[in-house]
Amino acid sequence: MTTLATDRHARDASIAGPPPARVALVMIARDEARCIARCLDSARPWVDDMVVLDTGSTDNTADLARACGARVHRFAWVDDFAAARNAALSHSDADWNLILDADEWIESGAECLSRDILGQTPFIGVAAIRSSFQSGGASASAMSPISRLLPRGTRYSGRIHEQPQSDLPRRRIALVIGHDGYLPDLLEKKRGRNAALLARELADDPENAFIHYHLGKDHEVYQRYAQACRHYQYAWERSRPDDGFRHGLITRWMHCMGQAGLAQQAVDLAIAEMDHWQHSPDFFFVLGNLVLDLAVAHPARAPSELLPLAQACWERCLEIGEAPALQDSVAGRGSHLAAHNLAVVRSGLEHALAT
Secondary structure: OOOOOHHHHHOOOOOOOOOOOEEEEEEEOOOOOOHHHHHHHHHHHHEEEEEEEEEOOOHHHHHHHHHOOOOEEEOOOOHHHHHHHHHHHOOOOEEEEEEEEOOOEEEEOHHHOHHHHHHOOEEEEEEEEOOOEOOOOOEEEEEEEEEEEEEOOEEEOOOOOEEEEOOOOEEEEEEEEEEEOOOHHHHHHHHOHHHHHHHHHHHOOOOOHHHHHHHHHHHHHHHHHHHHHHHHHHHHHOOOOOOOOOOHHHHHHHHHHHHHHOHHHHHHHHHHHHEEEEEOOHHHHHHHHHHHHHHHOOHHHHHHHHHHHHHHHHHHHHHHHHHHHOOEEOOOOOOOHHHHEEEEEHHHHHHHHHH
């Protein structure tokens, strides 16, 4: 196929030195006719090959992928994402493999896939995944850094929420990947699938904090907040301070505690952990929400104690600003969402003091 990447390599062929690095898009997919062309079209100008492993589609996913220029292979699904990822990777002989899912697409930063930036030294490239979702009836998005650019030979482990296994250094790259698989109608189609696979993972490794974290997320998505809190607490007690998922864990656990009617316990947790999260607008945003919930439940404490504290939390969010490099950081919590909440609480505080 003719792509910008192909043109680049033809141009580079006359330059002395090592041959230009080849990049392949590698994907697993099943019944993704809704979105697979969007994904492949976004990647095609930047890669030399596209590999799609179809794990049992009953729609025209495979035909659409071929029409976009991808090589399509079949694979019998075995309830193991790592097995499928590794089977897909076995069909690529490129120097670098870009891992995308069908419900994702390249938003920006694809220039980082160029030969000059990739160089000859292998590393694991960490991209920013921007996931869209619904929060309180409004559209929102969160950023998560995830390893998605792998040098040849790297493979995955993990039945679900699989991770590349490599001692190579992780390096942030400029690539931003959009993702809409968390929208309500799409989540409903996945109900129960992740929980079943996570339960099997947990049976194999019951002390694994990362698995408990994802079980908590699965419960949270379907608003089972008490169950989510149990898994988040378990993950918190068994995770390490340097675990990358700790930021998402603390903010999600605090939020779910509030939704489960445990706002005061969540505030107590936040106070105990506050020194560790001075760089997180998400931490202070959720804390502000929790304090506001307490103000509603305890109006006598609101004017002198709780509303000023909520105000201070959202002021802190604005001081920090946006922090997209933090896992599960929600866009706006360091800017317009905090500013909106701050305006609301200031108005309420002025009214309370006036009366």
